[in-house]
Amino acid sequence: MALLDVNDLRVRFETHHGTVRAVDGVSFSLDAGETLGLVGESGSGKSVTNLGIMGLVPSPPGVVEAGHVLLEGRDLVQMSDAQLRGVRGNEVAMIFQDPMTSLNPLLTVERQLTEVLELHRNMTRAEARRAAAKGLDEVGIPEPERRLEQYPHELSGGMRQRVMIAMGLLCEPKLLLADEPTTALDVTIQAQILELMKDLQERRGTAIILVTHDLGVVAGMADRVHVMYAGRLVETGPIGSLFKDPRHPYTRGLLQSVPRLTGDPDVALDSIPGQPPDLAALPPGCSFAPRCSFAKPTCELDQPALDRIDSQDTRSSACFETQNLPGESHQ
Amino acid sequence: MSGAILEVRDLCKYFPMGKSGWRGAGQEWLKAVDGVSFDLHPGQTLGLVGESGCGKSTCARTIVGLYPPTAGTIRFNGNDLGSLSPRGWAPYRRKIQMIFQDPFASLDPRQTVGSILTEPMAIHKLGKPRDRRLRSMQLLEAVGLNPRHLYRYPHEFSGGQRQRIGIARALALEPEVIICDEPVSALDVSIQAQVINLLGELQQQFNLAYLFIAHDLAVVRHICHRVAVMYLGRVVEVADRDTLFANPSHPYTRSLLSAVPHVDPEVESVRQRIVLRGDVPSPLDPPSGCTFHPRCPERDQVSGDRCSVEVPILQGSGSGDQQRTCHLDT
Numbered sequence: 040m041a042l043l044d045v046n047d048l049r050v051r052f053e054t055h056h057g058t059v060r061a062v063d064g065v066s067f068s069l070d071a072g073e074t075l076g077l078v079g080e081s082g083s084g085k086s087v088t089n090l091g092i093m094g095l096v097p098s099p100p101g102v103v104e105a106g107h108v109l110l111e112g113r114d115l116v117q118m119s120d121a122q123l124r125g126v127r128g129n130e131v132a133m134i135f136q137d138p139m140t141s142l143n144p145l146l147t148v149e150r151q152l153t154e155v156l157e158l159h160r161n162m163t164r165a166e167a168r169r170a171a172a173k174g175l176d177e178v179g180i181p182e183p184e185r186r187l188e189q190y191p192h193e194l195s196g197g198m199r200q201r202v203m204i205a206m207g208l209l210c211e212p213k214l215l216l217a218d219e220p221t222t223a224l225d226v227t228i229q230a231q232i233l234e235l236m237k238d239l240q241e242r243r244g245t246a247i248i249l250v251t252h253d254l255g256v257v258a259g260m261a262d263r264v265h266v267m268y269a270g271r272l273v274e275t276g277p278i279g280s281l282f283k284d285p286r287h288p289y290t291r292g293l294l295q296s297v298p299r300l301t302g303d304p305d306v307a308l309d310s311i312p313g314q315p316p317d318l319a320a321l322p323p324g325c326s327f328a329p330r331c332s333f334a335k336p337t338c339e340l341d342q343p344a345l346d347r348i349d350s351q352d353t354r355s356s357a358c359f360e361t362q363n364l365p366g367e368s369h370q
Numbered sequence: 371m372s373g374a375i376l377e378v379r380d381l382c383k384y385f386p387m388g389k390s391g392w393r394g395a396g397q398e399w400l401k402a403v404d405g406v407s408f409d410l411h412p413g414q415t416l417g418l419v420g421e422s423g424c425g426k427s428t429c430a431r432t433i434v435g436l437y438p439p440t441a442g443t444i445r446f447n448g449n450d451l452g453s454l455s456p457r458g459w460a461p462y463r464r465k466i467q468m469i470f471q472d473p474f475a476s477l478d479p480r481q482t483v484g485s486i487l488t489e490p491m492a493i494h495k496l497g498k499p500r501d502r503r504l505r506s507m508q509l510l511e512a513v514g515l516n517p518r519h520l521y522r523y524p525h526e527f528s529g530g531q532r533q534r535i536g537i538a539r540a541l542a543l544e545p546e547v548i549i550c551d552e553p554v555s556a557l558d559v560s561i562q563a564q565v566i567n568l569l570g571e572l573q574q575q576f577n578l579a580y581l582f583i584a585h586d587l588a589v590v591r592h593i594c595h596r597v598a599v600m601y602l603g604r605v606v607e608v609a610d611r612d613t614l615f616a617n618p619s620h621p622y623t624r625s626l627l628s629a630v631p632h633v634d635p636e637v638e639s640v641r642q643r644i645v646l647r648g649d650v651p652s653p654l655d656p657p658s659g660c661t662f663h664p665r666c667p668e669r670d671q672v673s674g675d676r677c678s679v680e681v682p683i684l685q686g687s688g689s690g691d692q693q694r695t696c697h698l699d700t
Contacts, residue, residue, distance in 0.1 A: 080558035081529075195649045196422075225421035225585065227646045230629035234645055252558065255588075255631030259638035278635045296563035297633050298588040300615065307570065308592065310563035314528045 040112065041068035042246050043092070043214055048106035050084075050091050053099065057319040061087040061101075063270035066345075071213065072244040076261030076278070078251060078293075080315055084270040085250045089216045092248075093133055094123045110214070129159040132207035134200075136219035142191040142199060148175075149187035152206055159210050174205040178235055197228035204235065211243060218250045233260060254297050258282060266290045269316050269326035272345055276354035286348055286356045286364060288331045325359070333360045374409035375579050376433070376466075376547050381406045381442035383425075383432045387654060400654050402428040404603035405442070407684075410547060413573065415580040417594030417611075419587060419626075421650055425603040426583045430549045433581070434468050435459050446547070464494055467540040471552035473532035477524040483510070483535055484520035490542045509538040512575075513568060530561035537568065541576070549581045554589060566593055587630050591615055599623045602653055602661040605684060609692035619687045620694040621668040660697065672697045 050062040062084045077085045090096045092108050108115040135141040153167035175183035178201040221229040264281050266274045274287035285291040295309035313330040324339035345357040384399040403425040410416050418426045432439050444451045470476035487506035507517035513534040554562040584590050598608040607620035618624045625644040646665045657664050663677040682695040
């Protein structure tokens with residue numbers, strides 16, 4: 040059995056512009072120790088998918104309309120708040136993008152770390168303090184005892200993100216949801232944090248869902264990638280084959296529009312024409328069709344389903360024209 | 371140097387911080403920019419890269435006159451700007467424009483696009499109102515927006531479109547130099563590529579010189595002709611783009627480049643990163659000697675304590691006009 044099974048998750052937001060289907064029927068599963076990269080641009084629904092898994096969709100205006108999130112067979116969507124509190128921070132932990140706003144500025148590092156341990160592990164204050172110091176040490180924070188006494192504002196951005204990661208890992212969760220964990224950090228600090236996450240995953244076998252817009256970060260971290268566009272998964276597959284031969288026009292456009300450190304820098308970048316769609320007024324057919332250079336008129340009639348596209352059963356694409364796309368690297 | 375449209379020499383910008391000692395005798399200074407020099411040529415782009423807090427944005431703001439420089443000279447076509455009064459600045463402000471990072475915060479939400487674009491022309495008394503409106507329409511067209519959107523408000527546009535409005539505003543006064551402060555870092559990749567291409571086209575069309583500030587090295591590689599790397603207020607390496615990316619000579623540049631994730635899982639799985647220890651030190655109390663020495667992975671290749679004592683100067687290192695500040699042997 041997979042560690043996590045997300046089945047037809049649907050989250051909508053009622054806004055004064057109309058109903059926004061931020062997550063529109065997302066299904067996937069994740070095994071223990073696996074890293075899944077969830078990529079897409081702003082508004083594609085990748086963060087809301089994570090919030091939906093954690094039961095943290097702000098309501099109102101958000102509503103989890105349908106779907107099941109099975110963690111080892113138990114449905115998180117059906118759980119009561121009290122039951123969920125026993126899971127959050129314990130079996131499933133989350134790391135947020137901005138370590139400045141997601142740590143409590145009024146509490147010392149010690150209090151923020153020991154809280155989860157006292158709650159979930161019934162530790163005494165002294166035991167929790169020792170465990171917290173050990174946790175900080177594990178994420179490479181020098182002088183953990185002194186850091187415990189400090190407040191978040193006394194730490195640098197990289198340090199704060201380490202504290203967030205330490206907090207997430209204290210109860211040895213089976214699943215870690217990392218929402219843009221390094222986006223607010225400089226590249227040299229990002230490199231440190233990514234190494235750290237990989238190292239901790241190898242030691243503990245934690246499964247990670249990594250939400251990011253940075254295709255480079257995904258390339259280095261993930262085993263599998265799911266690409267989201269306008270609330271839906273448009274392409275999924277193992278990292279290597281998906282990056283080498285993207286079979287959805289959006290994935291292709293995305294990969295071609297990233298500036299790279301290799302290749303000819305004087306050639307203009309391929310960009311995806313147009314703008315990301317207005318989620319409150321999506322076209323009836325394929326949401327990407329208006330920007331797609333491979334679209335046929337019929338693409339605007341129905342929504343394409345996410346279908347298997349290879350014989351090994353590892354890759355899927357939600358595109359009517361997938362089989363007709365010109366081959367790229369496998370000619 | 372001849373031919374440069376903008377010459378910056380030994381530019382310093384210090385900010386006064388809290389006072390210490392008896393009656394504030396010991397004034398502390400934050401040296402945000404500490405002796406930066408470079409030339410910018412017409413039709414060329416100079417990239418200014420570095421991590422947060424390295425002084426690249428302060429450098430930009432000092433050059434456009436938003437901060438008075440503490441020391442050093444800024445020459446535009448040979449005229450010293452540093453000594454000018456705000457009134458004296460006016461004719462040069464036309465020639466040096468700026469594009470900001472945040473397309474949401476840098477446009478007045480209560481002005482229509484038309485008034486955002488015509489306001490600078492009105493201030494500089496260019497043309498009649500009708501000519502200004504006509505020019506705004508041409509500008510919108512030049513940046514790939516619909517000229518009929520003149521009467522819309524910024525909130526009606528997406529992030530990428532707003533950044534185009536910001537670019538059109540910068541172009542309104544026919545500048546020769548545009549300071550781009552992280553112009554694409556707030557945009558999604560598909561939109562980012564559009565804006566990068568647009569900046570390139572406009573440069574060719576109007577022979578613009580860009581000072582391009584960014585932290586994303588892959589973006590810099592696509593748009594810049596020459597690149598200066600900053601660390602704690604100083605330029606540590608400057609070189610032509612191809613030289614810098616193929617053959618970085620300062621240990622900081624090397625580790626910065628090695629830290630950038632490649633968009634290729636095969637490269638990523640075998641790549642060796644130089645992971646720097648620790649964080650960037652506080653610019654309030656920068657390390658002695660070479661400010662990079664506490665984090666430098668190649669420090670043990672320099673004998674003795676030269677790195678922690680002697681401040682390295684910017685000098686040639688090997689090929690062409692590549693320069694760096696480092697005690698390592700070339």
